[in-house]
Amino acid sequence: MAAQLTDSENAVIAAATPRYSRCKIEIGPRLSPAGGVAITGIDLSRPLPTAIRDRNAAFHTHHIVVFPQQVLTREQQFAFGAQFGSVEPAAGRGHGSKRYGVAHIISNLDQDGKPVDRSALPLSNYHWHTDKPYYRVPPMMTALYAVELPPAGGDTEFANTAMAYAALDGDTRRRIDGLRVVFYLGASAAGSACPSDAESRAAVAHPLVRTHPETGVKALYLGNHASHILGQPLAEGRALLKRLLAHATRPEFRYLHRWRVGDLVIWDNRCLLHRAVANFNLNQHRRILHRTVVRGTVPV
Ligand code: OGA
Numbered sequence: 001m002a003a004q005l006t007d008s009e010n011a012v013i014a015a016a017t018p019r020y021s022r023c024k025i026e027i028g029p030r031l032s033p034a035g036g037v038a039i040t041g042i043d044l045s046r047p048l049p050t051a052i053r054d055r056n057a058a059f060h061t062h063h064i065v066v067f068p069q070q071v072l073t074r075e076q077q078f079a080f081g082a083q084f085g086s087v088e089p090a091a092g093r094g095h096g097s098k099r100y101g102v103a104h105i106i107s108n109l110d111q112d113g114k115p116v117d118r119s120a121l122p123l124s125n126y127h128w129h130t131d132k133p134y135y136r137v138p139p140m141m142t143a144l145y146a147v148e149l150p151p152a153g154g155d156t157e158f159a160n161t162a163m164a165y166a167a168l169d170g171d172t173r174r175r176i177d178g179l180r181v182v183f184y185l186g187a188s189a190a191g192s193a194c195p196s197d198a199e200s201r202a203a204v205a206h207p208l209v210r211t212h213p214e215t216g217v218k219a220l221y222l223g224n225h226a227s228h229i230l231g232q233p234l235a236e237g238r239a240l241l242k243r244l245l246a247h248a249t250r251p252e253f254r255y256l257h258r259w260r261v262g263d264l265v266i267w268d269n270r271c272l273l274h275r276a277v278a279n280f281n282l283n284q285h286r287r288i289l290h291r292t293v294v295r296g297t298v299p300v
């Protein structure tokens with residue numbers, strides 16, 4: 001468990017965050033065996049005290065940190081993310097802004113602002129994935145901030161791939177240690193097809209079992225965008241990835257986050273899978289979140 005902050009750390013934070021000057025920073029209990037913790041009494045619109053930012057213990061211990069009741073502009077959310085590393089520019093269509101320096105928007109709205117259900121599309125966030133594993137240097141952290149939610153549902157679910165790795169039998173672990181996974185954008189839509197020439201050129205290979213650069217803990221790295229195993233026949237690699245994904249997303253490795261407006265949640269893409277859950281009527285209700293993705297290091 002992450003330790004409570006010391007009184008002097010609390011005093012520094014209270015001084016830096018007038019909105020919360022009467023509050024103590026509090027780190028709650030772990031939200032599930034798989035991870036998650038809530039930290040209250042901190043105003044993320046202001047710079048984090050370096051003690052908090054650098055220690056980062058809650059993030060490394062619990063993998064998912066929930067900061068409830070935040071009031072953040074998109075610029076402030078970007079600045080929050082930038083304290084942890086370099087923030088990825090918005091990519092793709094419909095993200096609300098191409099402008100660098102602001103969090104981008106993810107929603108179920110079409111161009112006319114009408115809710116639409118695109119959850120079944122192969123590239124949607126409603127499949128288990130880690131963010132941008134098809135980058136040579138994939139993100140370490142994603143921050144998502146709830147702006148508008150359906151009346152019920154619209155949750156985000158996480159699966160702890162370090163727990164999943166640790167729970168594998170020794171034979172399987174020996175068999176998969178050292179394998180590399182080929183990732184590319186579009187792999188999820190490929191079915192049984194081979195990557196095209198352009199996709200092959202853009203593909204990257206990362207270790208299937210990666211070692212967390214901060215904690216040294218091993219975790220599976222897979223999910224949507226994973227195509228096959230480098231050097232193995234496509235079908236064989238895909239079957240292995242499918243089996244491992246089913247294992248990694250077993251209920252005991254999961255944490256389900258039920259959002260409240262104002263929650264800012266950060267998660268560790270190096271040891272978690274996640275997905276949006278289509279447990280509301282996407283054609284009827286609006287769901288809007290702001291997103292900031294922080295670059296990590298080359299997986300090893
Ligand atoms: C993401 C993502 C899940 C959600 O923004 O990377 O996967 O619940 N979001 O919206």
Ligand code: MN
Pocket residue numbers: 125129130131274
């Ligand atoms: Mn995602």
